[in-house]
Amino acid sequence: MTFPKKVCTPYRKLFFLSLIWTVLFILMIPAASSVAGAVSSPVHTEVQVNLLNLRTGPSTAYTRIQGLPSGTPLEVLFQEKEWLLVRLKDGTTGWVDGKYTGFASNLADKLPPVIGEKATVTVNLLNVRLGAGLNYQRINQLHLHDTVTVYFHESDWVLVRLADGTSGWVYREYTSFTPQAAGTEPQIPDINATGENPPSAPHQLTSTEEEEQYPYKVIVTSTPLPLREQPQLNSTPLGELTKGMILTVLDKTKEDWLQVELPDGRQGWVAGWCTQKLEEDKNSEEKGADPFIRLAAVTADILRVRSGPGLDYTQTGRVFCGNHLLIQQEQNGWYYVRTPTGQYGWVSSEYTTPINIVSRGNSSAKAYDVTQSQNITVVIDPGHGGQDKGATGVSGLKEKNINLTVSLYLEELLRARGFNVVMTRKNDTSLTLAERAALAEKAKADLFISIHANASLNNKYASGTETYYYQNKIKS
Secondary structure: OOOOOOOOOHHHHHHHHHHHHHHHHHHHHHHHHHHHHHHHOOEEEEEOOOEEEEEOOOOOOOOEEEEEEOOOEEEEEEEEOOEEEEEOOOOOEEEEEHHHEOOOHHHHHHOOOOOOEEEEEOOOEEEEEOOOOOOOOEEEEEEOOOEEEEEEEEOOEEEEEOOOOOEEEEEHHHEOOOOOOOOOOOEOOOOOOOOOOOOOOOOOOOHHHHOOOOOEEEEEOOOOEEEEOOOOOOOOEEEEEOOOOEEEEEEEOOOOEEEEEOOOOOEEEEEHHHEEEOOOOHHHHOOOOOOEEEEEEEOOOEEEEEOOOOOOOOEEEEEEOOOEEEEEEEEOOEEEEEOOOOOEEEEEHHHEEEEEEEOOOHHHHHOOOHHHHOOOEEEEEEOOEOOEOOOEOOOOOEHHHHHHHHHHHHHHHHHHOOOEEEEOOOOOOOOOHHHHHHHHHHOOOOEEEEEOOOOOOOOOOOOOOOOOOOOOOOOO
């Protein structure tokens, strides 16, 4: 059987070419869509343990919202240290511990930039909810003039961070937040933008703020508050600060970021809207007044140290009868103190006896040339420590604790005057004499000061100071 030869006309060629291009175009559409989706889609991960708690804030100290079983999909919105701010499929938002999810460090750069703008509540009472809608559970309430930090904006709702560190959604119209033009402000789930964006609406300084005198003191009102390397929400955290901690402000940006110094000498940046300025004690600034050290002697058998000035704050430690605490600040019947172990926190003044130790010679101290002290290294050695208690007073007060309290205050005093200070111990640890000397040698100390509290068995009324020095050295 003979088959007829195929005839290929120009029209037939054109038809096949058109068919090929049509197929190629159809095949290209899903490929292009998948690429676009990869760029604009949110960052997703999932739970990788049997049960993971979803919480209202980035710490186990915050309220548990619900348990998430293994495999639960999560949309990651923001990262704070190891904690992730996530949204579930039903729109519920909360915090989870990132190490129990599949979130990898290389995904951090793909997270949406936050707005970071400070906003205030404009109604008497504003509900905070788990999601962007009235059908979500209420988890908190804000009051008129309360301050929040805006993370994201979605339709009529904003995802915010409260002063206590918790996060939730509030109705935008009841806040001072004003959305910017479309495309200039981070929203969920549009996360095409990359990198760190500064706050969209810089905080304008008032006349009072423009005349701010540094340094001044603030108290942390949000727990935990990250200490950051730079004045940005996405900057590397250097540590976490607890609620009630007192900070010294060295500088301030227009966006309300504060450059602060911690009681232990570390420096960094914190969000100013998570702090409250403390009023200075004007009485101590009167001309001719002698400065004094304020101590609080503990009178209770055991006294709790708390994270803030009140019984509702978390207990962070304990002090005991006879301990002398260095008072840093006083507020509503509470002292912010430094304990003999170097810990900072708040104690009730009701269970302490205040002691004012006057320091004479204030005028000469003010005239001291700080530039000269910058080249002088002083090693302070609190005597005894650890198992070596030193002398014990009639009330049970141990010499090692007195030595440490005095030494810690001396450290602050010398640092404030520009000296380089090295401590042989900053807590209740034991050191041999050889170890103390080795520390001084390593620091190339110009001056070595060993603090002790002596006693007299023969004269119970003996008081004052004893100073020993090496008489064969001119520098002594």
